[in-house]
Amino acid sequence: MAGEAPEPNAQEKAGKAFPVSWDQFHRDCRALTWRLNEVGPFHAVIAITRGGLVPAAIVARELGVRVIDTVCIASYDHTKQGDLQVLKGISEAAMKLGGGTGKGLLIVDDLVDTGKTGKLVREMLPDAHFATVYAKPKGRPLVDTFITEVSQDTWIFFPWDTALSYHPPLRDGAA
Numbered sequence: 001m002a003g004e005a006p007e008p009n010a011q012e013k014a015g016k017a018f019p020v021s022w023d024q025f026h027r028d029c030r031a032l033t034w035r036l037n038e039v040g041p042f043h044a045v046i047a048i049t050r051g052g053l054v055p056a057a058i059v060a061r062e063l064g065v066r067v068i069d070t071v072c073i074a075s076y077d078h079t080k081q082g083d084l085q086v087l088k089g090i091s092e093a094a095m096k097l098g099g100g101t102g103k104g105l106l107i108v109d110d111l112v113d114t115g116k117t118g119k120l121v122r123e124m125l126p127d128a129h130f131a132t133v134y135a136k137p138k139g140r141p142l143v144d145t146f147i148t149e150v151s152q153d154t155w156i157f158f159p160w161d162t163a164l165s166y167h168p169p170l171r172d173g174a175a
Helices: 010-014 022-037 053-063 092-097 116-124
Strands: 016-019 044-049 068-077 080-088 105-112 129-135 145-149 154-157
Touching: 022 053, 022 129, 022 145, 044 053, 044 092, 044 116, 053 068, 053 105, 053 129, 068 116, 080 116, 105 116, 116 129
Parallel strands: 016 154, 044 068, 044 105, 105 129, 129 145
Antiparallel strands: 068 080
């Protein structure tokens, strides 16, 4: 209807901001790798794009895994979560390494939020180990290994989505 305010996007609904620097993200990915080193070895790393690309590269390097594949799923249009769309599935070669069920494969993503994407990938590779750097309560049960849990109403600002800029002090009304 005319005059109605548009529905708030996911970022606006979140309320809490959690900015992550490149240094912090790299440290968190290495901490994730320390935990994963106890679980492996892994035949391949499967990155959930796009957010899982950076942590998958760091984890694969630290674990010495040379085979990296992607599963490309669109769920966000910048800040608005919509229906899931598989843009590219897991390669046949990676599926073979995991015996068709994902055994010995490591799925990596930056964050598990509502769990919708994680559930879809879990259906593709039910026996894979699923790791994320950050986890929110709704999606956490789908993940085998993660580093930091944040509340469901937190919006994580990843370093690839931000730029350095001036922010007013909290006392002046900044979020």
